[in-house]
Amino acid sequence: MNPGDRVRVDREDRTYEGVVLPSSTDDHLVVKLEGGYNVGVDRDEAAVEVLAEDVYEIDGTDSMGADEDDEATSEIEFDEELPTISLISTGGTIASTVDYRTGAVTAQFDAEDVLRAVPDLAGRANYRGRVVANILSENMEPPIWQELAEAVHEEIEAGADGVVVMHGTDTMQYSAAALAFMLETPVPIVFTGSQRSADRPSSDNVMNAVSAVEAAKSDCAEVLVCMHGSESDDVCALHRGTRVRKNHTSRRDAFETVGAEPLGTVDYETEEIEFHRDYQQRGATDLEIEPELEEGVELLKFTPGMDPQFLDVVEGSAGLIIEGTGLGHVHTDLIPRIEELIDDGTTVVMTSQCLEGRVCDRVYDTGRDLLDAGVIEAGDTLPGTAKVKLMWALANSENVEEAMSTSLAGELQERSVPWE
Amino acid sequence: MNPGDRVRVDREDRTYEGVVLPSSTDDHLVVKLEGGYNVGVDRDEAAVEVLAEDVYEIDGTDSMGADEDDEATSEIEFDEELPTISLISTGGTIASTVDYRTGAVTAQFDAEDVLRAVPDLAGRANYRGRVVANILSENMEPPIWQELAEAVHEEIEAGADGVVVMHGTDTMQYSAAALAFMLETPVPIVFTGSQRSADRPSSDNVMNAVSAVEAAKSDCAEVLVCMHGSESDDVCALHRGTRVRKNHTSRRDAFETVGAEPLGTVDYETEEIEFHRDYQQRGATDLEIEPELEEGVELLKFTPGMDPQFLDVVEGSAGLIIEGTGLGHVHTDLIPRIEELIDDGTTVVMTSQCLEGRVCDRVYDTGRDLLDAGVIEAGDTLPGTAKVKLMWALANSENVEEAMSTSLAGELQERSVPWE
Numbered sequence: 001m002n003p004g005d006r007v008r009v010d011r012e013d014r015t016y017e018g019v020v021l022p023s024s025t026d027d028h029l030v031v032k033l034e035g036g037y038n039v040g041v042d043r044d045e046a047a048v049e050v051l052a053e054d055v056y057e058i059d060g061t062d063s064m065g066a067d068e069d070d071e072a073t074s075e076i077e078f079d080e081e082l083p084t085i086s087l088i089s090t091g092g093t094i095a096s097t098v099d100y101r102t103g104a105v106t107a108q109f110d111a112e113d114v115l116r117a118v119p120d121l122a123g124r125a126n127y128r129g130r131v132v133a134n135i136l137s138e139n140m141e142p143p144i145w146q147e148l149a150e151a152v153h154e155e156i157e158a159g160a161d162g163v164v165v166m167h168g169t170d171t172m173q174y175s176a177a178a179l180a181f182m183l184e185t186p187v188p189i190v191f192t193g194s195q196r197s198a199d200r201p202s203s204d205n206v207m208n209a210v211s212a213v214e215a216a217k218s219d220c221a222e223v224l225v226c227m228h229g230s231e232s233d234d235v236c237a238l239h240r241g242t243r244v245r246k247n248h249t250s251r252r253d254a255f256e257t258v259g260a261e262p263l264g265t266v267d268y269e270t271e272e273i274e275f276h277r278d279y280q281q282r283g284a285t286d287l288e289i290e291p292e293l294e295e296g297v298e299l300l301k302f303t304p305g306m307d308p309q310f311l312d313v314v315e316g317s318a319g320l321i322i323e324g325t326g327l328g329h330v331h332t333d334l335i336p337r338i339e340e341l342i343d344d345g346t347t348v349v350m351t352s353q354c355l356e357g358r359v360c361d362r363v364y365d366t367g368r369d370l371l372d373a374g375v376i377e378a379g380d381t382l383p384g385t386a387k388v389k390l391m392w393a394l395a396n397s398e399n400v401e402e403a404m405s406t407s408l409a410g411e412l413q414e415r416s417v418p419w420e
Numbered sequence: 421m422n423p424g425d426r427v428r429v430d431r432e433d434r435t436y437e438g439v440v441l442p443s444s445t446d447d448h449l450v451v452k453l454e455g456g457y458n459v460g461v462d463r464d465e466a467a468v469e470v471l472a473e474d475v476y477e478i479d480g481t482d483s484m485g486a487d488e489d490d491e492a493t494s495e496i497e498f499d500e501e502l503p504t505i506s507l508i509s510t511g512g513t514i515a516s517t518v519d520y521r522t523g524a525v526t527a528q529f530d531a532e533d534v535l536r537a538v539p540d541l542a543g544r545a546n547y548r549g550r551v552v553a554n555i556l557s558e559n560m561e562p563p564i565w566q567e568l569a570e571a572v573h574e575e576i577e578a579g580a581d582g583v584v585v586m587h588g589t590d591t592m593q594y595s596a597a598a599l600a601f602m603l604e605t606p607v608p609i610v611f612t613g614s615q616r617s618a619d620r621p622s623s624d625n626v627m628n629a630v631s632a633v634e635a636a637k638s639d640c641a642e643v644l645v646c647m648h649g650s651e652s653d654d655v656c657a658l659h660r661g662t663r664v665r666k667n668h669t670s671r672r673d674a675f676e677t678v679g680a681e682p683l684g685t686v687d688y689e690t691e692e693i694e695f696h697r698d699y700q701q702r703g704a705t706d707l708e709i710e711p712e713l714e715e716g717v718e719l720l721k722f723t724p725g726m727d728p729q730f731l732d733v734v735e736g737s738a739g740l741i742i743e744g745t746g747l748g749h750v751h752t753d754l755i756p757r758i759e760e761l762i763d764d765g766t767t768v769v770m771t772s773q774c775l776e777g778r779v780c781d782r783v784y785d786t787g788r789d790l791l792d793a794g795v796i797e798a799g800d801t802l803p804g805t806a807k808v809k810l811m812w813a814l815a816n817s818e819n820v821e822e823a824m825s826t827s828l829a830g831e832l833q834e835r836s837v838p839w840e
Contacts, residue, residue: 136749136752136784136785136786137745137746138722138744138745138746138749138750138751138752138786139751139752139753139786140724141724141725141751142724142725169746170745170746170747170749171724171745174723174724175724246745246746246774247774247775247776248774248776248777249746249747249748249772249774249776249777249778249779249780249800250747250777250778250780251776251777254774254776254777295725297725298726298727298730299721299723299726300721301719301720301721301743302558303594303719303804303807304560304561304562304591304594304595305561305562305715305717305807305811306718306719307718307733307737309733310718310730310733312733313727313729313730313732313733317727323721324558325557325558325590325591325666326557326558326588326589326590326666326669327590327669327670328669329556329558329590330558331558331559331561332556332558332559333559352669354666354667354668354669354674355667356667356668356669356671356674357668357669357670357671357674358669358670359669360669360670364556365556366556366558366559380669384723387723387725391725
């Protein structure tokens with residue numbers, strides 16, 4: 001049989017009808033059912049009969065959204081024994097795949113492409129697919145975080161038992177943090193991506209996608225990042241979305257939890273998931289969304305010799321994150337200008353370019369002067385996460401200073417988070 | 421005997437006369453000789469006679485510069501068997517000490533304070549002291565890097581066998597990088613500092629200062645940073661000045677070599693120095709200084725949602741370091757503006773906020789567009805080091821693009837450095 005053929009699949013307990021997708025291999029078929037579900041079929045465990053050849057034109061660019069209205073002939077929409085995982089695509093290397101007809105790398109990415117690129121996903125879940133964006137992640141912007149949060153919210157409302165978000169690695173940490181602040185979730189929301197494209201022998205796309213789906217089926221109802229946990233193909237690490245950082249430009253295990261061990265790991269061979277720290281359990285909270293953001297928040301990294309005019313750009317902005325030195329310092333000449341900004345209504349929050357450890361502006365004169373000027377300390381919140389959080393807090397929190405000093409989604413490690 | 425007494429010290433092979441300093445303990449005397457040298461005396465190995473009591477008023481703030489014209493009575497200026505180490509102070513926690521008369525923390529730091537605070541330095545070297553600045557290191561500025569380089573140059577010209585620069589930890593990495601580009605040195609130049617002040621039981625000031633002096637006596641003629649190498653008091657790590665980063669706000673072992681092991685270690689107990697990688701040997705190069713800097717260089721960290729107006733501030737600047745995402749990206753909407761800057765004469769250099777790994781703008785479209793716009797890649801040079809290097813290269817290099825793509829002082833690890 002060939003991709004595009006309509007087939008009937010007989011398994012021990014049920015029967016499907018659908019269209020064979022190009023990702024199918026000798027061992028696995030991926031069959032597209034109606035209503036946005038794709039089902040993986042292990043050939044060893046099923047009898048497959050071709051009903052009609054080439055009935056379905058697969059052009060590599062069609063969406064497989066749940067709303068899609070294909071010619072429905074099958075009444076079986078999914079394997080009730082498997083959880084339903086929503087695959088949301090935003091673009092990036094993991095969703096790139098060589099077009100199965102032309103050999104060219106497709107510019108159109110959707111969740112179906114991921115199933116084509118990763119046949120190993122078959123049989124692990126019923127999949128719902130959805131394309132929120134198709135961008136390079138350096139072009140990710142706050143309004144797309146909002147669209148993404150809305151899409152995830154809708155998918156969970158529609159019954160997804162977990163969500164996998166495929167995202168370019170460059171700004172994955174910012175988007176994961178955004179969703180962590182915008183959403184209260186009763187199911188896992190797992191970001192994954194790929195540092196090496198699928199056409200490279202060392203590609204990490206299969207293992208990351210498979211591990212992300214396993215994590216999305218797990219008991220951990222948090223916003224996670226699932227990427228290679230070592231240079232080998234043995235484990236993926238599960239990072240809390242607000243504490244993770246891409247710490248290497250090219251390594252597959254580029255993502256690290258800053259200031260702690262990762263929350264957990266997925267063993268690729270055994271598929272066993274282990275959590276090393278406490279986390280929010282599946283179902284512990286109701287689904288909620290607060291997607292509003294104040295976009296007028298900037299981040300400035302202080303370095304010796306910095307032009308003070310950078311502070312002028314911030315004039316009139318709602319918020320400013322400073323990446324200070326050490327415990328949270330800047331050149332003392334900048335403090336009066338920062339105080340003016342605060343007096344004019346800009347919320348100024350201090351973080352450290354050290355990345356690890358808390359800021360503490362009570363130790364040295366410069367810090368005390370910054371506190372006197374009204375600067376808020378962000379504890380050990382990572383600067384990028386602090387920017388996202390301040391955008392969210394300015395739009396949603398009654399007391400922004402308190403919000404920035406409190407852990408809302410695990411971003412502030414050294415104080416207690418709600419579930420620890 | 422008491423601090424301020426004039427004494428004669430008889431050792432097996434020589435005799436000194438000088439004034440006892442307050443750092444003296446039962447085991448060690450520190451005796452201030454004429455001409456800027458302080459000598460440590462092990463009481464077990466010397467007979468000491470008081471010549472006159474309280475002849476020298478020590479007020480805790482006097483300089484002990486080599487040019488100082490004290491009442492000279494002794495002809496013996498230093499122990500010829502010991503190397504001469506120049507201690508240069510710029511301020512910071514390591515040089516802070518509780519005033520021995522008033523109990524207050526002195527605001528005036530000089531090298532003599534360090535000898536008072538760290539009696540263990542006695543007997544390891546003849547010391548020359550010099551104060552270049554007395555500032556919090558967040559206030560360090562490029563003109564002071566130049567003064568510091570000039571001072572180090574003068575000390576080495578005057579015969580110092582090694583130089584220890586005491587510096588606040590907040591911006592130590594930037595200053596160390598500056599000196600690494602400005603100076604060719606035949607002797608070690610070792611930056612050290614303290615993460616915890618001397619009045620705290622966990623202070624790292626003694627071990628760091630002692631280890632830095634040992635490193636300054638070593639065979640490694642590079643600009644190094646010597647700070648705690650672990651959370652214990654067992655080893656100090658020796659970091660190449662262009663590759664080091666303060667990676668924790670408060671830990672004593674906050675400093676790390678990025679992307680490699682430290683160059684070496686100093687065992688605090690055995691005083692043994694081990695180097696794990698190749699380095700420039702003592703005497704391998706002549707002393708040279710090129711302290712010119714182009715100060716109009718800015719650093720911008722790109723984050724999602726960044727206000728493009730930050731690029732307007734750079735208009736007319738000589739140089740810009742971008743901390744891009746991943747392999748070296750920014751939002752593609754910014755590229756035309758960056759191209760305009762380059763066309764107007766600004767040198768724009770790409771680094772990565774990942775910190776580890778090289779930028780490589782040949783992989784994705786965004787990167788290729790940046791290269792087409794004229795952006796220069798800085799390999800795996802750390803963003804802060806790249807800023808310092810570009811300031812230096814714009815003032816000293818005939819071909820800035822080539823300079824930024826070449827390792828001048830070990831800052832570009834994955835290509836060969838001159839001595840590796």
